[in-house]
Amino acid sequence: MTIGFTLNHENVTVQTAPDTRLIDLVRERFSLIGAKAGCLTGGCGACSVIFNRTVTKSCLIPAFRVQDSTIITLEGFAKTDAYKDIIKGFAAAGVVTCGYCDSGKILTMEAILTKKPRPSSRNEILAELRGIRCRCTEPESLVAAVLAIADIRQRRLYGRRA
Numbered sequence: 001m002t003i004g005f006t007l008n009h010e011n012v013t014v015q016t017a018p019d020t021r022l023i024d025l026v027r028e029r030f031s032l033i034g035a036k037a038g039c040l041t042g043g044c045g046a047c048s049v050i051f052n053r054t055v056t057k058s059c060l061i062p063a064f065r066v067q068d069s070t071i072i073t074l075e076g077f078a079k080t081d082a083y084k085d086i087i088k089g090f091a092a093a094g095v096v097t098c099g100y101c102d103s104g105k106i107l108t109m110e111a112i113l114t115k116k117p118r119p120s121s122r123n124e125i126l127a128e129l130r131g132i133r134c135r136c137t138e139p140e141s142l143v144a145a146v147l148a149i150a151d152i153r154q155r156r157l158y159g160r161r162a
């Protein structure tokens with residue numbers, strides 16, 4: 001089948017089998033390798049993309065569902081100021097990443113802060129991050145990173161903490 005969709009703000013078309021996974025489409029047909037093929041069963045989050053405005057595990061999305069959708073991969077998100085906030089927040093919180101889970105970790109953190117720019121509860125952040133399996137970073141460090149990113153973003157947007 002031929003499917004058309006928007007990928008990182010560009011209209012694209014591709015011919016593929018209806019059951020091809022979205023993770024394979026973006027990596028193999030568009031050379032966007034920020035999303036990683038990890039567990040391929042929805043458990044690790046390494047394959048995450050923004051699919052129709054929602055962070056989604058692309059290993060669970062067959063090609064036939066991609067028709068007319070809007071997809072942002074880590075590469076597309078990396079061109080934004082919001083991405084720079086996150087990288088600065090990692091540095092401020094002392095989070096060192098190997099990069100493997102970055103799609104899941106970074107896009108999920110962005111979703112957390114979009115929903116609630118000043119998350120106040122550690123448990124709330126941990127609950128939002130539970131779909132991400134990171135082998136390099138303790139959950140507490142990821143919580144510290146989210147709080148640091150929130151501060152950095154508030155300063156960038158408003159010149160102060162909220």
Ligand code: FES
Nearest residue numbers: 038039040045059
């Ligand atoms: S590869 Fe998709 S959730 Fe692990």
Ligand code: FES
Nearest residue numbers: 098101134135136
């Ligand atoms: S930073 Fe290495 S797996 Fe998450």
